[in-house]
Amino acid sequence: MLKIAVLISGGGTNLQAIIDACDQGMDAQVVGVVSNRKHAFGLERAKKHEIPAFYIGKNIEASKRTETLIQTLKDLEVDLVVLAGYLAILEADFIKAFENRIINIHPSLIPKYSGKGYYGMKVHEGVIENKEKYSGATVHFVDEMVDTGQIILQESVKVDQDTPETLQKKVLKIEHKILITSINKYIQGEI
Numbered sequence: 123m124l125k126i127a128v129l130i131s132g133g134g135t136n137l138q139a140i141i142d143a144c145d146q147g148m149d150a151q152v153v154g155v156v157s158n159r160k161h162a163f164g165l166e167r168a169k170k171h172e173i174p175a176f177y178i179g180k181n182i183e184a185s186k187r188t189e190t191l192i193q194t195l196k197d198l199e200v201d202l203v204v205l206a207g208y209l210a211i212l213e214a215d216f217i218k219a220f221e222n223r224i225i226n227i228h229p230s231l232i233p234k235y236s237g238k239g240y241y242g243m244k245v246h247e248g249v250i251e252n253k254e255k256y257s258g259a260t261v262h263f264v265d266e267m268v269d270t271g272q273i274i275l276q277e278s279v280k281v282d283q284d285t286p287e288t289l290q291k292k293v294l295k296i297e298h299k300i301l302i303t304s305i306n307k308y309i310q311g312e313i
């Protein structure tokens with residue numbers, strides 16, 4: 123059974139989608155949730171499902187944060203690290219420690235609206251400002267740059283008379299779907 127750690131910074135609806143998929147038979151288990159923000163609601167979601175929840179952020183001295191994160195995940199014997207709205211920068215040591223075993227969900231059709239400065243609502247604001255006809259979500263492997271790793275799966279959605287808020291809701295539904303599909307592909311050894 124694939125052991126998954128989910129890294130979050132916010133509400134954790136992508137985390138919830140993974141938890142629900144595991145409960146519905148996906149051959150995986152969320153063995154830990156780590157947030158760089160102390161009050162992230164995703165930590166509450168973890169606790170509700172009796173999943174070990176860790177706050178690794180300003181409570182840990184900056185120079186020790188990466189090694190603490192690596193050790194925490196190694197102690198959990200994690201197979202796959204999923205970044206789900208995780209807004210802290212991952213250092214090269216972390217990427218190396220879990221090489222080719224880190225995936226990220228991004229709320230745009232990468233390479234559009236990705237990279238430095240494009241996260242969360244800023245992505246959808248950019249899409250609306252530029253009157254894009256389509257947007258969507260991307261699951262990709264994580265390498266040492268931001269949002270540049272090998273793409274695993276993308277799905278688009280039409281942009282109608284949307285606001286950034288309504289677009290975010292549409293894209294979030296796609297995120298949940300393609301994230302689970304991507305994890306299943308990983309479990310099957312297809313990626």
Ligand code: GRF
Nearest residue numbers: 132133134135136207228229
């Ligand atoms: C999602 O839009 C995700 O694509 C982005 O951050 C948001 C996280 O949402 N990286 P949630 O915390 O999973 O609800």
